[in-house]
Amino acid sequence: MSEMKDFNSEVHPDWCPGCGDFGLLSAMKKAFPLLNLEPHQIMTVSGIGCSSNLPGFINTYGLHTLHGRALPIAQAVKLANHEMTVIAVGGDGDGYGIGVGHLVHAMRRNIDMTYLVMNNSIYGLTTGQTSPTSGLKMKTKSTPFGNPELPLNPLTLALGSGCSFVARVYTGHVQQLIEVMKKAIEHQGFALVDTFSPCVTFNKINSHDFYKQRVKDINKNGHDPSDIFAAFREATCEAYIATGIFYQNERPCYEATEEETLREPLYKHRLGLTTEQQDQLVAEFL
């Protein structure tokens, strides 16, 4: 049985004090023992950005990859060794900007993995430029006269892309995050958990207080996660900021289509062909 401390890394996070990412990291360390997961059974994959430094701060197998490319790598790790629990982590620039193409296809592909996005509506590591989720008219270093573009809504994007598990949580609400994270990891398919993870240094608008005052857990208010129309309504609600599990459906995950091939994890397959197989391959061209 693992405990939270088993997931502590010898490397201390280089995040600013007060960064929302601490909440997510702490929730991960608390959720894994609740799921009876041992450190070596987990692969944490990230892209590039402040939040993408996370694999170094947690004691699991890790891959800290390229900006926007965490998902292709994470999906392949899962297909190659489906006995591992695969978690991709990253920021909004990483997942909703440069990597959004991969995200859309990962959601419709539905490989059994979890994607945790630490969304702070700003580019932090590059010191404060507009992000795909920055609000309209928001002033940043790259938009000194205000952001002229509408923010992307990750939840409606997910709902429209066939994502089988769609959730959102504010990282300051660690208990709710642990609960949602547990269900996301248990979900057999691609789970997107968008989190509000405030950047205390470069985004003075979307602060901890901003979210504390506005978020509402829809799972405590009778929301039906099997109702995709209700999910769209909550995802676009302007009266409050909805959090919780918006949508979940149990369609078969991608691995089910490769049942024969993946009966044994791919990396354990014996390599090489039998003489009969060799002869068959040659015979096609005779």
Place this chain on the structure above:
Amino acid sequence: MDRPKDSVIVRIAGAAGDGIASSGEIFGKLCSRLGLHVMAYNAYQSAIRGGHVWLQLNVGSQKTLSHGEAPDVAVLLNRTSPPLHVPQVKKGGIVFYNSSNITEDLSKMRDDLTFYGVPFRDLISDKGADMVMANIMLIGATIQILGLNPQVGLDFIRDRFGKKEATVIELNQRIFQLGVDWAREHAKPLKINLRGDGKRRMFMTGNHAFGMGLLAHGVKFYAAYPMSPSTGILHYLATKAKSHKLVVKQTEDEIASINFIIGAAHAGVRAATATSGGGFSLMVEGLGLAGMLEEPIVVINVQRGGPSTGIPTKQEQGDLNLMFGGQGDFPRIILAPKDAEDAFYTAGRALNLAEKYQMPVLILSDLFLSEHFQTADPFNFEAVPIERGKVQESVNGSYKRYLITEDGVSPRVLPGSPGGIYVSASDEHDESGIVISDVLAGLPSSLEIRNKIHAKRMRKLERARHVDMRLPTLSGPQDAELTLMGWGSTYDAIEEACGLLTEAGASVNHLHFTDLYPLPAEKVLDLLNACREIIAVETNYSSQMVRLLRAETGYNEIKRTVNRYDGEPFTGEDIFNRLQEVLAHV
């Protein structure tokens, strides 16, 4: 000539959709089954219907080294064909055409050729005998005048259409036989002596050979995005995914493809992708990632006419420079097989080298090698045994993924192993994988780690250079006055050119590279210095191999080059002719 020829060039031409490929397959496999050698080249356009296509097959009792230039026999299926192809037929050659379709009197076009109009419609009026099947009748007629055994053709049709209804097979066989019978009655046999040696050979493309080579040498994960002319590998492996239990994934783009195979390779699975130059350009960032994470991946770049979208269905060797792309220094191996057989073994070798050195291995193919059909001797599946490099089964105590070793290669522990936990990072890292690029950047200890770990990665290249890279081959007389130098798929065409030049009294040999990088520079320089004059033969504008040799060895004596960049592949005759021009300009 007194002696009857022992080879013949046949060209089949028509509209896309006229069944050129299937009639070519019937003719080619028939010849292959008779133990003859075939080199075929398919000229087509980037259009699914409406384009004009032709397939040229050079069939011989001995190995044929190119698809040849002017055909001895032309088989014309549609009305667009005569003006395009009749002028190109060899003097005294033969033209078969479907006279139910081409109603003009072709004999006025050239008086040195023999024209045979085969009246498809008059010979068969069965329901189901569509005009598109005329190609099979004309192939029947062709094999009759070549003196080949029609029974082999009938057998092949049975095998080829084996899954279809008996009536379909019978109809195709009957149409084929009608062609044979018509020619027996109306056409004069060609004076030719085609004699097979009875050996069984495969009739296949380089892409088939790459696919089979990957499969035979343990690829379990193949991810790719469709791009001509690399897609044949995806098609081949996709049909094998279920039966051979491998994952074949068409991804959303080439960026995803390379990152997918990096993920799979990291988890301990042999993984590969293939693309063409445009896709490779997108993969370059991932290539650097594989270099930094030290992941064993194999990437095949099937070159086509560039730059940009370029000429998707045409030949070029224009991506050699591109293979060196990527920010910073990282090790890689570049191989360029010379033919389909070599493609099979190179795939196996590449997978082994990738795992031995934990680095990306790049294979440079091109449209000609990947898509032209040729006869190939059955492969030796045991020739390249699978070797997985340093993989550590279990961990006792601490484990350092990037342990600094003498040869630069650190033992891998596969993810999921208890006790072996580590992070692989694209940021610079220490032996354990801990990132030194952020808060530790610039500290004296970090400078030292950076130097050590960077040198460790690059050191792998030195070992590969001296242990695994093969020297270029030299064929022909050692002390020849002239050396033709090539790389990759031009091997056979240059051999053919050397034969023609030798016949014409020239003193010539052939230096050919298949292992392009890292070059054992000193040994290569010795070989270059031993040549009297080297003329580089490349299907590109700027002689990229000459540049590479200059950079790697300092050799600067290649003053004359033969370059072709119109999109068509070399033949021996073509090189011979171009060389006359080059030699005339002293």
